[in-house]
Amino acid sequence: MRIAMIGTGYVGLVSGACFSEFGTEVMCVDRDATKIARLQRGEIPIYEPGLDQLVDKNVGAGRLSFTTDLAAAVAGAGAVFIAVGTPSRRGDGHADLSYVYGAAEEVAKALTGYACIVTKSTVPVGTGRQVAAIVGNTRPDLLLGRDFDVASNPEFLREGSAIEDFMRPDRVVIGTETDHAAEVLRALYRPLYINETPIVSTNLETAELIKYAANAFLATKITFINEMADLCERVGADVKQVARGIGLDGRIGPKFLHAGPGYGGSCFPKDTLALVRTAAEAGAPVRIVETTVEVNDRRKLAMAERVVDFLDGDLHGKTIGVLGLTFKPNTDDMRDAPALAIIPKLQAAGASVRAFDPEGMDEAKKLLDGLTWCADAYEVARGADALVLVTEWNVFRNLHLNRLKSLMAAPVLIDLRNVYEPASVEAAGFRYLGVGRGRPAAAPQAPAAAAAIAVSGAAHT
Numbered sequence: 001m002r003i004a005m006i007g008t009g010y011v012g013l014v015s016g017a018c019f020s021e022f023g024t025e026v027m028c029v030d031r032d033a034t035k036i037a038r039l040q041r042g043e044i045p046i047y048e049p050g051l052d053q054l055v056d057k058n059v060g061a062g063r064l065s066f067t068t069d070l071a072a073a074v075a076g077a078g079a080v081f082i083a084v085g086t087p088s089r090r091g092d093g094h095a096d097l098s099y100v101y102g103a104a105e106e107v108a109k110a111l112t113g114y115a116c117i118v119t120k121s122t123v124p125v126g127t128g129r130q131v132a133a134i135v136g137n138t139r140p141d142l143l144l145g146r147d148f149d150v151a152s153n154p155e156f157l158r159e160g161s162a163i164e165d166f167m168r169p170d171r172v173v174i175g176t177e178t179d180h181a182a183e184v185l186r187a188l189y190r191p192l193y194i195n196e197t198p199i200v201s202t203n204l205e206t207a208e209l210i211k212y213a214a215n216a217f218l219a220t221k222i223t224f225i226n227e228m229a230d231l232c233e234r235v236g237a238d239v240k241q242v243a244r245g246i247g248l249d250g251r252i253g254p255k256f257l258h259a260g261p262g263y264g265g266s267c268f269p270k271d272t273l274a275l276v277r278t279a280a281e282a283g284a285p286v287r288i289v290e291t292t293v294e295v296n297d298r299r300k301l302a303m304a305e306r307v308v309d310f311l312d313g314d315l316h317g318k319t320i321g322v323l324g325l326t327f328k329p330n331t332d333d334m335r336d337a338p339a340l341a342i343i344p345k346l347q348a349a350g351a352s353v354r355a356f357d358p359e360g361m362d363e364a365k366k367l368l369d370g371l372t373w374c375a376d377a378y379e380v381a382r383g384a385d386a387l388v389l390v391t392e393w394n395v396f397r398n399l400h401l402n403r404l405k406s407l408m409a410a411p412v413l414i415d416l417r418n419v420y421e422p423a424s425v426e427a428a429g430f431r432y433l434g435v436g437r438g439r440p441a442a443a444p445q446a447p448a449a450a451a452a453i454a455v456s457g458a459a460h461t
């Protein structure tokens, strides 16, 4: 069976390449002619570890190709995946489904025989049925269940480890309405059976909701530990140890318990918001997720305030060096990155900002103004009154502290990812501020006095 992948972004390109690696013939379609031209020349338009070799290998084997011609890709395909973007709709936070519905209409016009139309984009409950309606309206000659099916197959890959996530997923979710559609998808994912990957077979609505529920749960977990971090600073506790202490409990698990500047990226912010809207409209508000969204939005700005406070409340005439800009390491994706909220606030407070990111600079330059762009962490440090570590790229994990100190105007490290241990950075002569790394007051105090010392101490730990 040949498949068509509509949308060749982070998800479409990785999924298409991985399906071709499984031995399926895949045509990846995008309406962005520049992107397709680059892919046809063998250039990968995004940064994703290992993707260049995978694409190269499968193009070479004749199983993977790229085109702007949607009709040519859909004609004769047994399955057509829709992997276009579903950003937040301006103003109300709903998922903008115009790309999905637009693609569905184009696919309908191009169908030449039976195909299972599979939504891989993250879409609100009800979208699959709407896709079926669009196909039916566009092509009244086609009968649902006979000439085409619709299915939901949400994607759970993470940028930065996308290939491994696709090849060895925790589970594959398949929402279908007919046996035929279920069989098409099972056949495509059969190569995963060797790893005994669980396949969760559901109806359309359930599959659509699983994706939002998963992202909302993970976003809530991150937000929970971030609030614990704030509490740790107040009471002299260390959030890294709290996270370890709770994460070893098998019911909780250690992942997504790293305190930091708040979640960002192309999924969590828009998906939590879309779930909030869907739930409110369905008359079943998700109050925990509503609060998560609110707390996380506030947190990104609070990170900039934390920098200002640590530098004695005034950034005028000061230079801040920012290490890392992307929303997480190993991607060039800047969508909703905390840096986009933090840096303008530092600039508004009077700071000059110098910055470096290993892969995200091209994208960041389109979104941020007035920065000095640097070639590495040491260039960022030159003349800086403080370094702020925003994204925990590996190259920032073992910086030469003495060298940084010799380059900086003042040795200050504000580590929003808790990459460094406070004691070792301070031993190198830095003032250090992590996230949630509270320290107990030196001597036993009366409760009120102890709390006051922990608060002021937090500002200097």
Ligand SMILES: NC(=O)c1ccc[n+]([C@@H]2O[C@H](COP(=O)([O-])OP(=O)(O)OC[C@H]3O[C@@H](n4cnc5c(N)ncnc54)[C@H](O)[C@@H]3O)[C@@H](O)[C@H]2O)c1
Residues within 6 Å of the ligand: 006, 007, 008, 009, 010, 011, 012, 029, 030, 031, 032, 035, 070, 083, 084, 085, 086, 099, 102, 103, 106, 120, 121, 122, 123, 155, 156, 157, 158, 159, 266, 267
């Ligand atoms: N990025 C992730 O890590 C991730 C993970 C899981 C799920 N998702 C979901 O997958 C979907 C895609 O995300 P992404 O990050 O790959 O988006 P993206 O913006 O990187 O890529 C979308 C692509 O679709 C193309 N496109 C739009 N309409 C088209 C049309 N009619 N025909 C052909 N091409 C068209 C765009 O040009 C773009 O290249 C979203 O719903 C997202 O929520 C993303």
